Amino acid sequence: MCRLADYxxxxxxxDQKQSPSNGKILQRFPHKDWEDSPFIDSIEMFCQPLRWRLSSQRQxxxxxxxxxxxxxxxxxxxAxxxxxxPIAVHPTKQDDDDIDDESITSMDGSTTALCTTGAQHHSIMYSTKCLVLVSQHNYREALKxxxxxIYTVYIENMDVSLEVIVSNILACVDIPPPGGPQIRFSIGANDRQxxxxxxxxxxxxxxxxVYNLFEQLGIHSVVNLVCAATTEHKILFHSRSFSRLSDACLALTALMYPFVYCHIYIPILPSPLLEVLSTPTPFLMGIHSSLKNE
Incomplete structure (x- = not known):
């Protein structure tokens, strides 16, 4: 039996950095690494591949x-x-004509200063928060x-303990090995999965x-991609949908069966790591379409 999720x-x-382009881990469970599955650093970069930034509108x-x-x-x-x-943005004293200093008050009441040039002022801005489950298994729907x-309980302030839900996911849901029977489980929120x-x-x-890959690219393009992958060429997908990038890379490696793709595999490459594309080795990667000219 294996865990459904590791972390x-x-x-x-x-909001502690002068440049609003980075995320940070606010909470992590468990705090110690599993011996059979160590925690991977820099996960925050992949959660927002187009960089962390404030928004003037709720997304x-x-x-x-x-x-x-x-x-x-x-x-x-x-996943x-x-x-x-929402977070509060308070304009402060301007030191010169071109640079406006602003302070950001987060939900916990802490305040920090940001420097913005030529930016439009909004009293209320919106910051992104990501909930992530890390697993050794590709159980997309179960993780979703x-x-x-978890999101519903948090937003709607339901009378359910988030700590209990998270602990159930990480410690109480054991999945059978391949070929095993279907399992039914609950994570403690009156759910049935x-x-x-x-x-x-x-x-x-x-x-x-696989069906979506043929539907989006056509049979001739997919055949060419399979040939390129099996002959160790560099392959780069681009799309405006992160889900399509992940699905395309998964489908292409599946079409190589019984061979296994063993080169660099990054279905979603964050913008700060674009220099990885200059590697001389074969790779299979995906980037957002807005980055294809960089």
Missing amino acids: FVVIGFD QPSFFMFVLTDIDANRHYC SLSFTE NCLTI FLQPPLSPTIPVTETT
């Missing part, structure tokens, strides 16, 4: 999966649910359902990702 992480906007919650690879080449599947929370429940392990430990589970 639950809350990541938010880092709708969004979900996508990204993949991190550890030093032993083991993949860790990260991320992002949403925005768990994050949705089920999970079906894959039939084989080696045959990839693709759901609709």
Whole structure:
């Protein structure tokens, strides 16, 4: 039996830095690393691939999966649910005509100063917060359902303990090995969920990702991509949807079965790491379409 998820992480906007482009880990459970699955640093960069920034408008919650690879080449599947929370921005004294200093008051009451040039002032801004579950298994729907429940309990102030929900996800949901029976479980929020392990430990589970890849790119393009992947070429996807990037990379590696893709695999590459594209080795990566000219 294996854990459904190894870590639950809350990541938010880092208002202590002068540049509003970084996130920081606000909470992490458990605090100590599992011996069989160490925590991977820099996860905050992948939660907001286009950099962390404040917004003048509230954004709708969004979900996508990204993949991190550890030093032993083991993949860790990260489910991320992002949403925005209001923070107060107070203009302070201007030192010159071109630079406006602003202080940001977060939800916990702490205040810090930011420097903005030529920016429009808003008394209320919105910062992004991400809820992330890290797992060794690609159970997309189960992880998404768990994050949705956590988000709902948090936003609606439901009479359910978030600590109990998180502990149930990390410690009380054991999944059978491939080929095992379907399981039903609850994470303590009056929910009823089920999970079906894959039939084989080696045959990839693709759901609709392969169909979507053929639908979006066409059969000739997909055949060319499979040939490029098997002959160790560099492959870079770009899309305005992070979910499509993850699905495209998953589908392409699945089409290589029974071969296994063993080169650099980063379905969603954050903008601060674009220099990785200059590596001389083969890779399979994805970037947001807004970055394709950089």
